[in-house]
Amino acid sequence: MLTTTKERICNILNKLIPLFLAFLVGAIFALIIGFNPFDVYARIIKGGFFSTNNLMMTLGFACPIIMTGIATAFSFKAGVWNIGIEGQLYIGAYAAALVGGGYYGISSLGLPSYIHIPLAILTGALFAALYALIPALLKALLNVNVVVSTMMLNYIATGLTNFMCKAIHQGDQSYDSTYAVMDTAILPKLDSRFRVTYAIFIAIAIVVVITFILKRTKFGYEVNAIGRQLEFAEATGMRVKKKIIILFLVSGVIAGIAGATEVLGVNKNFTPGMSGDPGLGWEGYFVAVLANNNPIAVFIIAIIFGGFRYGSISAQSQIGMPLDLLNIIKATMILFYAIRYFKPESRIFNIFGTKKTAAALSDSKEEAEQNV
Amino acid sequence: MFDFIENLLYYTVKLSTPLLFCTIGGVFVQRAGTMNFALEAAINTSCFFSVLFTVITGNTFWGIVGAFLSCIIINAIFGTFVVRFKANAVLIGLAINMLMTAVPPYLLQAFFDSRGLLMATDFIDVNKAINIPFLDKIPILGPMLNNQTPLTYLVYLVIIILTIVYYKTKFGVYVQVTGENQQSAEAVGINTDKIKWIALMISACCCALSGLNLTFEQTGSYSLNMSAARGLICLAAINCGSRRPVKSCLYALIFGFVRALQLMLSSFVSPNITLILEIIPYLTIIIVFIITETSVARKTTMRFFREE
Incomplete structure (x- = not known):
């Protein structure tokens, strides 16, 4: 006790x-x-959380972070330092933007929105998962350092989408972006005034599913075991390589969904800098680390981070605080x-139990008082 | 065509310099058993503070001091957390990278009104090329090695010195032993923490020089994230070179060559195609990884194929 x-x-x-x-x-x-920190913090917290409107905006910012956070946490749980979420998100977002924007004859199909939206999101998820397969195979087959390979693949993903966007799919627009997402592919917002879209339900579903997988299934148990000690897991007969590949694929799917919903619901087109600064993938990394890879904690901290993101924007517009x-x-x-x-x-803590420490404590108290 | 090759080689040597500095310093830290992702941050910091101090004081000397000081501070932070408090090196390295991508734009926006750029070309003379008369007469080597900047010549000296330190001195051997098996090293009385700290400080100085090469000899200004993943590229070079100084430096040269190739090719093609060329250095690293790791994997995990 x-x-x-x-x-x-x-x-x-x-x-x-x-x-x-x-x-x-x-x-x-x-x-x-030359800013008053209390003023700045008060503005950020007030801007992020202190009214229903602000909270709705905060949820909008938090939604992709929840997903990237879960994606990161899921692979961190197995001790795989997959920080390639950012790149996978870009690939997923780009694929979704192409499907949603009606490229390659999709616009002439006349898809109804109940097919078009899932199609766009699933395409994003698929391509992101395929992209995640690269570091997965590198890790599983060749034991390449995951951090370096995923980091490099992040740069490749941003470079590749940047190139594709500007050189191939920009068309005659003066602005660097793909064509705007078609009306049938726009992910509707909960309320047209706020940033939050129906993607928040997808995010919640992902949190629930991942929590279930980690807590209740054999796969989740094995992921935990691999995270604690890879060699032991291997020795007890878990097929670690296969598990690592599955892990990467799941992370990729979630990252792809995060990118796709962001494009379809919020941005309405793909721009090379869509992920912001730091990227949504990195926000997910922060959240996963702080949440200690616990999905529920990821959900809560991601909302707090979304609030910070929105609050700091309002702080910037009010007093010019750099983001x-x-x-x-x-x-x-x-x-x-x-x-x-x-x-x-x-x-x-051992000291607390003995009388000696009580004396020591009172000594230090006296000292503190003297110092004051 | 001949011109093209000559230029390519010249730029290979020129663009490899920051990579070589960073690699040779990083080898020590890596070999001492600490995964140092903060290399990236150290280069970025060195670039930023060298320009910042130069602009503030109007004197390049203080820029150099700033570069060294800031790099030492960055590596000291890394050391405090990783060596002293035994925190996860990957976590700390990435966090420091994040921190140092956020601090420069923050200060720039607050004091210079431009979030991404700080010019110091008024104070810094970028043309530091040294012309060595007799070198011109040698056919290919001449144009390749002549008219380089002082730090480019210095880096090869540094590589030689540090390689000797690595293989021939007590300290170098201690570094290797520490990385090989820390418990054993401690058991025979080596102060591993001290070894790691010294390695970190060597790495700090090398990263400072690497940053100085970028700002003082190539651009004369600071632009946002101008280290452009050089720290990670060096890390990849060290990994591929199985943490040996000379081998790692050769890989760094390969990566420098690729960057030079990218630069040379981009002058021939349309602006849109240059965008795709930008991913070449990163792609090369993945490919080099595949090649080097396949041979390692064949030796270790695929051994059963060869036993008969």
Whole structure:
């Protein structure tokens, strides 16, 4: 009983301290360029969460992040450092934009929207999954370092879609984008005023399905085992290579859906910089790390991050705060999150139990008072 | 055609310089058993702070100081988290990369009103080419090696020195031992943390030089993400070269050659086609990975084919 409370306290502290430190660093950066950090944070939080309208916008921003977060978390769970979600998202978004935009004679088919929308999303998912197959095979067959290969494939994906968009599918438009998505392929919004589309239900479904897979199925159990110790999993007869390929494919499908829904519902066309800064895939990476690869936690943190994203936009429009402040805070959060500050077995907790520490504590209190 | 080859070789040497600096420094860290993804951030930081300090002070000397200081700080952050607190190196490396892609645009937007570009061409003279008279007379090597910048010549000196350090000194051997088996290294009394710190500092200095080569000898300005995945390319080179200095540097030269090829080819084709050429360096890395890892895989996992 005592150990569990200790562990619980440790867990909470280990999660809160990075948050605090990251916002502290963010505050220092805000001060450097002459902003009041409290003002900035208040605006961001107010802009992101403090009214129904803002919350609806926040959900719109959070929706793709939920999916990319789940995609990242799912492969991280197996200890596979798949950070190629960004590239897969681009490929998926591009494929969906082509189908949705009616390229290659799709426009003349006259598809009704209940076929056109799923077709576009599934095409996006398919191409993203195929793209994810490349690092999967490299890892499974040749044991290539996943981080390097997926990172390179991210650059290739952005370069490739950039080229295709500008050189082949731009047509006679003056703006670098594909043709606008046809009316039958537009993913409807919950309310035309807000950013959030029906994709949020897809996102929720993905969270539920992935949670179920991880908690309740044999495959989920094996993923966990592979994540804990690959060699042991291999030795007990789990076919690790096959599992890794499936993992990548599932991540790819989810990333593709994220890109497709973003194009069909929000942007309405593909632009080379559609993913923003940092990309949605990277937001997903942040979220997955902070959520410790737990799908439910991913869902919650992704919504918070969506709120930050929208809140920082309103903070920028109100007081001219550079958006990059949020990226600095997020990166520092990851940085500090990687350390375990308190361990259940560490001395601080042992000290609490003895009289000696009570004395030590009071000493330190006195010191603190003197310092004040 | 002959001109083309000469130019290609010239640009190979020129564009390999930052990669070589980064690779030879990174070899030590990598060999000491730490996956250092922060190489990318270190180059980016060096580029940014060298230009920033030069613009602020109007003096290139402080730019150089800024580059070295910032790189050392970046690697010290990496070291503090990874070596001191034993955090996950991949996580920390990626986080530092993120941090350093966010800090420059943040400061630029706040102080210089342009989010992506900082010009310092008023202070920095990019034309630092050294003309060595007698080199011109040698047919292919002459144009290839002549008229390069000082750091380009320096990098080969650095490679020689660090290779000697790596193979012939106590420190170099300690680095290898630390990477091979940390527990054993500690058991025979090697202070592995100290070894890792020294390796990180060597890497920091090399990355600073790499960034300085980009800003002071090639562009004279800072543009957003100008490191353009060079750190990762170096990491790939180190991986492919199985963490040996000379072999890794050869791979870095290959990647430099590809970049030069991309640059040369893009002057012949239409602007749209140049966009597809941009992915060539990254594609090359994947292909090189496939080639090198296939031979490794054949030796280890596919051994049963050869046992009879």
